[in-house]
Amino acid sequence: MMFDPEPNPPARVSAAALARSPLLAALAPTDLEAFAAKAERVTARAGEELVREGDATDDLYVVLQGEARLARNGLAIRTLGPGGHFGALGLLTRRPRSVTVTAATDLAAARLSSAGWDALARERPAAALHVTLAVLGQLREELVEMTDQLGVLLPGRSLPRAREVSVTVGGEVRRVATGTPVRALLPAEMGGQLVVAALLGQKPVSLATPLFADAVLAPLLVSEWEGRHVYTRSVALLLLEAAAAVAPGVAIRMGPSLGPTQLVEVPAEGAGVDLDALAARLTAEMERLARADVAIRQELWAIEEAIALFQECGWQDAALLLRTSRQAAVPLATCGQVHALAMGPLLPSTGPIRGFHVAPHEDGLLVDYGERDPRNLGAPRPPPPQAGGMIDEHRAWLAAQGVTSVGAFDALCIRGEVASLINVAEGFHEKRIGRIADQIAAARGRVRAILVAGPSASGKTTFIKRLSVQLQVDGLRPVGLSIDDYYVDRERTVRDEHGEYDFEALEAIDLPLLQEHVRRLVAGETVRTARYDFRSGQSFPDGGRELRLGVGDVLVLEGIHGLNPRLLGGTLPPEASFRIFIHPATTLPFDRASRVSATDLRLLRRIVRDRHARGYHAAENILRWPSVQRGERFHIFPFQHEADAVFDSSLIYEPAVLKVYAERYLLEVPPDHPAYATAYRLRLLVDRFVAIYPDHVPPTSILREFIGGSGFEY
Secondary structure (H helix, E strand, C coil): CCCCECCCCCCCCCHHHHCCCCCCCCCCHHHHHHHHHHCEEEEECCCCEEECCCCCCCCEEEEEECCEEEEECCEEEEEECCCCEECHHHHHHCCCCCCEEEECCCEEEEEECHHHHHHHHHHCHHHHHHHHHHHHHHHHHHHHHHHHHHHHHCCCCCCCCCCEEEEEECCEEEEEECCCEHHHHCCCEECCEEEEEEEECCEEECCCCECCCCEEEEEEECCCHHHHHHHHHHHHHHHHHHHHHHCCCCCCEEEEEECCEEEEECCHHHCCCCHHHHHHHHHHHHHHHHHCCCECEEEEEEHHHHHHHHHHHCCHHHHHHHCCCCCCEEEEEECCCCEEECCCCCCCECCCCCCCEEEEECCEEEEECHHHCHHHCCCCCCCCCCCCHHHHHHHHHHHHHCCCCHHHHHHHHHCCCHHHHHHHHHHHHHHHHHHHHHHHHHCCCCCCEEEEECCCCCCHHHHHHHHHHHHHHCCCEEEEEEHHHHECCHHHCCECCCCCECCCCHHHECHHHHHHHHHHHHCCCCEECCEEECCCCEEECCCCCEECCCCCEEEEEECCCCCCCCCCCCCCCHHHEEEEEEECCCCCECCCCCECCHHHHHHHHHHHHHHHHHCCCHHHHHHHHHHHHHHHHHHCHHHHHHCCEEEECCCCCHHHHHHHHHHHHHHCCCCCCCCHHHHHHHHHHHHCCCCCCHHHCCCCCCCHHHHCCCCCCC
């Protein structure tokens, strides 16, 4: 009990006040007096709880003055004024509370205990019967109203055609009652890994999803790529819910992913906040909510209603995005008072979330997903990324352009400002490439080798072409050497833990040969370089081009291991090499809880490029992607701090262009294919962008590397 009754002896309850209640209005005056005599008057201050959902108390309350607010699972149900009542079913059935009741204003109520009710039933059975019939009458009205509302929400939806459905789980066919939630058929964990959602066919769904038709069901684990998305989205929602409780005046939002961690952006108005204290309070509140196992719900809202909600709570990015939606209703996710766009299935409750930690960071806060996150297992953790540089500049000019979210970008496109945005985005890239070239030229004579590395589909090829042009403008002649030509013979290639060839391991490179060739080239010798035949898996140590570095020439090496100091070993002194890390880093948020993933952006680039130019289907790329990411986590990201320059290859308009191609390529993945879950999620991602026709993209753009039509020859 969160409030105090008035001091003893209890204040008498007025029979006249009780007569205003529909529950008691039919009682004879003498019966009403008897009821009033057995009740006591209690008060509560605004914001105090009178009863809590799940409590074992069974008192009946009748509101005398003020208002009370009822909620179930954090969802507001109704507000009661004078004459309203709650607790009648608990009094009659002696079952735990099904709602939480909070005083919306200072409140006075008449409380009848179970002992008082039992005495009334013995002394005046007719009065007790009248009250019971009144409760049943109100229940009937509520059921009729609920049925009518359901008919409005689900027009044309017939009742289930069968009482049971057949569900295949792990090859076993089971008959279960229609409406059974999928979590009733799946274990909580498998092999020590949390089951975070289910694959219904191959489509990810929440564990709370009811089954209405025959289906094939499989668990989705947190260790799987799509499973990790489910888990991290759930943690983000939990974090925002905690922030609403401990720092309601600070409009934090989820920032970009930083490997096993994610940035949490603190707005400028929160600059005076003690980040250490805020991180500690957030962690503590998140842990409390996780222990309470609060339900995570998905609710279907009408678009206009959702827009009004987001405008009211200051989530303008979400409101803008919904204005371009083609749907009449939108799913929202909540685990309390915070509502966010539902970008896919979530955990059914907060209980399984554990091991997370929120810490201060120079750009705001950093959330570590902890022991549940597969990225925290096996691969070395990269050093914390540093603030500043191109990424901060990128965000600053986007803010100046007013492009602060996907919704804002769509609005800009609708206003006809696409050409201007593309020109500025491409100009920003060119300016940064020119700066890097100037930085290298300033060390003329000292820098002899440029090493460029980045994850798959970063745009390395076009970047090197454009950098080469800028270097020539500065009077330097770049000479290219591909690290990929120095693979060892396939049978000599190291294998991973699964016994497969690990072509992304540093040991797959013939380091002694590469280092010897670089040493000789820098010394001014003519070298017959190596060549690797990918078709046969055969290396030819002197089967490549003949190269020589002249005066003013600089060697350019591109490959996955370009940032690894072991690649060249002691071949060159540190000041003789210049290392560049390239990756798409800047993406737009959908709302405060979710944003476009840079990893998803790279996968879309790769799907479009390989389907467009190489004939590989999207499904092949999707199934290969986890292995690609594993190689990046082991061999690229741990060395990004070695870079002398970082180039952010993202183009803020590119998802709108990739959409033109990706929609069809992703639709080629059949619904029963293992790649369908990711293909479906990526289709939803690009669907939120207004499409931009590819003709707007200039021929020198990095995006041309993926959609074709580049002005460079590859």
